[in-house]
Amino acid sequence: MKAPAFDYIRVATVAEACAALGQHGPDARLLAGGQSLLPAMNLRLASPSVLIDIGRIQGLDGIEVHHDRLRIGALVRHETALRDATIASHVPLLTEALRHVAHPAIRARGTIGGNLAHADPASELPACMVALNAVIEVTSPRGTRRIAAEAFFTGLFQTALQPDEMLATVEIPLPTPAWFFQEIARRSGDYAIVGLAVSGDRLAFFSVADRPVLRQATAALDLDPPGDLQATGPMRRHLAGVLRDRALFALGGRT
Amino acid sequence: MKIVLTVNDETIRTDVEPRLHLGDFLREHLSLTGTHLGCEHGVCGACTVRIDGTLARACLVLTVQADGCRVETIEGLSDSDEIADLQQAFHERNALQCGYCTPGMLIAAQDLLLQDPDPDRNTIREHLSGNYCRCTGYHAIVDAVMTTAKGRRGE
Incomplete structure (x- = not known):
C-alpha cells in the first residue's frame, strides 16, 4: 500500500x-x-x-565519551553504531544488540534516536537503554530535559516525550558492568519473540509487555506476556525464563 | 516539492509529491522497473537500491528524502559492469527462477562483497537475510556469491 x-x-x-x-x-x-x-x-x-x-540536522550524529558517559546523537544510524569502535569498547552490549536489529539495508538508514522514540516494545535498543541505566536527553523550546530510560518508555509506542520535544541524545554511564544479550526470533532480523539485555544485575526483557521490563537478577520472574501470532503468553514466559537462566549462567552462575 | 538527485549518474530535476516513495518514483517516473516492489513495508528486500553508496529500501525512502543524493539501481550496477561477474554466477548456478527478488539480491550481495572479500556462508546468509526469495531457495544464491567472491580474490 x-x-x-x-x-x-x-x-x-x-x-x-x-x-x-x-x-x-x-x-x-x-x-x-x-x-x-x-x-x-x-x-x-x-x-x-x-x-x-530532521534527517539533515547537523551535529546530532556524534558518538563520544564525555567524562564518565558515552553520548550517542539521535541521528547516529544503526549500522554506524554497530561498526563504531568506541561503542564496541565501552558498551559491547550495544554492539551485540545492534547485530540483531533488522537487516543491513534497514540498519543503514534507521537512527538510534528514531528507534528509541518509536518505543516499539519488541525493539532491542529500548531494553538495552533500560538495562544500561541510560539517560535520554530531549530538547524543546523550554530547554533540555533529562529522562531516565526506565521512565522514558511509558507504554505501547508511547514515551515521556511532550508534543514539542525532540529526542536529541542518549547518554550511557561508564564503565558498564558485565553484560549479556540474547533474543529468540524465528528468522534473523525478525522482531524477537522474547529478548533479554543484561547489564550487571539489571535485566531488561523485551517483547514481553507494552514496554521494556526491568527486573533485578535475584527477583522472581513475575512476567505476564501477551500472546500473538508468534507465540502464546505462556510460551513467552517460558522463553523469558530460559533467557534469564542463560544470562545468570553466563554471568557467573548466580541462580 | 522540487528536488534534484542523481540516478545512475544522471541528474534528475523533478517535482514530486511528498508521499511518493523512491521505489514508485524509479518505476513510474523514470521507468526503471528493475527495482521491484514486493511488500512495500521494508520486509522483502525486492526494492533494494544504493543511496550515497549504502543499501536502502526504496519503499522506505521518500523521494524528497533523496534530494541531493546519489541513487543507484540495478540498471546502473548492471550497465556499469560492476556486478557482471555476480550476474554471471547467478546465471550459471541457476540462482534465480522467477527473478523477482534477483535485483535486490544482487545489490545486497554486492554490498557484502565490497565490505568482505572472503565471506563464509553464514555471513552471506546473514547479509541477505532481509531479501526474500520465494522460489529458488537460498542455497544456489549463496553458492553464486561464494563463487563470485572466490573469482574476485583470483582463486
Missing part, C-alpha cells in the same frame, strides 16, 4: 524542529531514518498530516 498524503517540512536545526512540532500539533511526526514510521504509514497504521524531516 501507499502512504496517505501529508505535508513535508525539512528542518535544519533542533530549534526549527521543535518550533514546527509546536506549530503543527499532535498530527505532526518527526521523520529521521523513517524505517519504522514509513512502513507504518504505508500500511496506514499511521497517518500524520505533517512530516518534519
